[in-house]
Amino acid sequence: MSREICISSLTTIFDEAKIIARIDALASEIDARYGQEPLVAVCVLKGAFMFFGDLTRRLKNPALELDFVRLSSYGMNSFTSRHVIFSKDIECDILDKHVLIVEDIVDSGHTMRFLTDQFLARRPRSVAIATLVDKSERREADIKVDFAGFKLPAGFIVGYGMDYAEHFRALSRICKVEEECLVRPEQ
Numbered sequence: 001m002s003r004e005i006c007i008s009s010l011t012t013i014f015d016e017a018k019i020i021a022r023i024d025a026l027a028s029e030i031d032a033r034y035g036q037e038p039l040v041a042v043c044v045l046k047g048a049f050m051f052f053g054d055l056t057r058r059l060k061n062p063a064l065e066l067d068f069v070r071l072s073s074y075g076m077n078s079f080t081s082r083h084v085i086f087s088k089d090i091e092c093d094i095l096d097k098h099v100l101i102v103e104d105i106v107d108s109g110h111t112m113r114f115l116t117d118q119f120l121a122r123r124p125r126s127v128a129i130a131t132l133v134d135k136s137e138r139r140e141a142d143i144k145v146d147f148a149g150f151k152l153p154a155g156f157i158v159g160y161g162m163d164y165a166e167h168f169r170a171l172s173r174i175c176k177v178e179e180e181c182l183v184r185p186e187q
């Protein structure tokens, strides 16, 4: 980061109360979909960690298992993720279980396309995506978001797990970074 972003460059767009209210509703939808069937919720580290904690603690499914992946993009800049690899895979068996991928943001959709394809090859009962923020207008890959917290047309956001150069993940609210404060690499 060649230019510091300070907290005054951030504008709150969803405060903690609004986030939690939305997650309550998502948890009810997810419980209604899966009932008591075997379900593995997979947190996409690091960005989804807060969303994952708040969402999964609200789920009532007694058959719920939790697991974690960490993905890396390579060969591109940090604002796109067309080429994706695992830096940490899940550890549990998903054969004949429902898989719910829990992501912070779906943007182009390439990350979710990669992960969905990887999991489908392991013959689960189903694979679905829950994302806190859906930038659906920016989609390039063919994927379906099953549960979306908030829709956002554009803009770069941080907080509630999401970062800019590893900063701001611990904020309990979601903020927009003012465009003039972003240092974008050459496209």
Ligand code: IMP
Binding pocket: 047, 080, 081, 082, 103, 104, 105, 106, 107, 108, 109, 110, 111, 112, 155, 156, 157, 158, 162, 163, 164
């Ligand atoms: P996709 O493969 O283009 O859908 O990329 C999604 C990933 O890009 C997310 O998991 C985030 O890590 C990152 N990302 C996209 N937009 C933002 C943002 O506004 N703030 C922080 N990270 C973002």
Ligand code: MG
Binding pocket: 044, 045, 046, 047, 048, 104, 105
């Ligand atoms: Mg991410």
